[in-house]
Amino acid sequence: MNFSFNGVTKEYIEVLHGFQRPMIAPIEHDLYESRQNGVIVRKARLAPIELSVPVVIKHRGRSLEDVKTELNGWLFHQEAKRLVFEDDPDRNYLARLLSVELEEYEHFAKGAITFYLDQPYRFGAQRELEVTPTASEQTITGQVETPWTSETTFSNATSHFTLKTSQGMRIFLHYRFISGDLLHIDYEKRKVTLNGQDLAAAISLSSHWDSLKPGAISLNASEPTTVTYTERYY
DSSP, X not given: OOEEETXXXXXXXXXXXXXXXXXXXXXXXXXXXXXXXXXXXXXXXXXXEEEEEXXXXXXXXXXXHHHHHHHHHHHOOSSOEEEEETTOTTOBEEEEEEEEEEEEOSSEEEEEEEEEESSOOEEEEEEEEEEOSSOEEEEEOSSSOXXXXXEEEOSSOEEEEEEEETTSOEEEEEEEEOTTOEEEEETTTTEEEETTEEOGGGBOTTOBOOOBOSEEEEEEESSOEEEEEEEEEO
């Protein structure tokens, strides 16, 4: 078995037999001590994962030092990159390199590449929802609530924009939009741009930001809008 990282696979790396991924990340509990009821769990959350991948690196015909240099450039990034294992191509992790430990031999090296997953989920497909002024029933797939982005191209001039869901999310913008304007909203960054320029000043104080929760949902927008999210799984 092999894996790809940041969209790249190295054919000279092989994942060793016996490699196992956790079924679910470690669960941390936020506890509150009550005089009447003892310890109460306020909230449970998933802890980050250190995923150690046992590998063999076959560098016959090349010096191991050259291979190490290549691996450094491939694996080390400031931002998390997609990690996909060959036996589960429809799921991926967002991972950063944590460490590489190798035992070196004449024509190969054996050891472990350890990744740090600060978002301890498996990610699935990217989904798009077409939203119109008429409320429509949709289904958010996956197992975990997920951030979203939206994109709207205005076909006529208007002085406002709204995006609402039956889960309680509502975004209200007050601005003089014109035909051809391109509006982009990023929930995770709480960022609104119009034609690439910041539009934070247009956000109404009555707006309520929220993620998309798995299951049935009704959405509507004052202008035809595409809402995009990525499935998340435990």
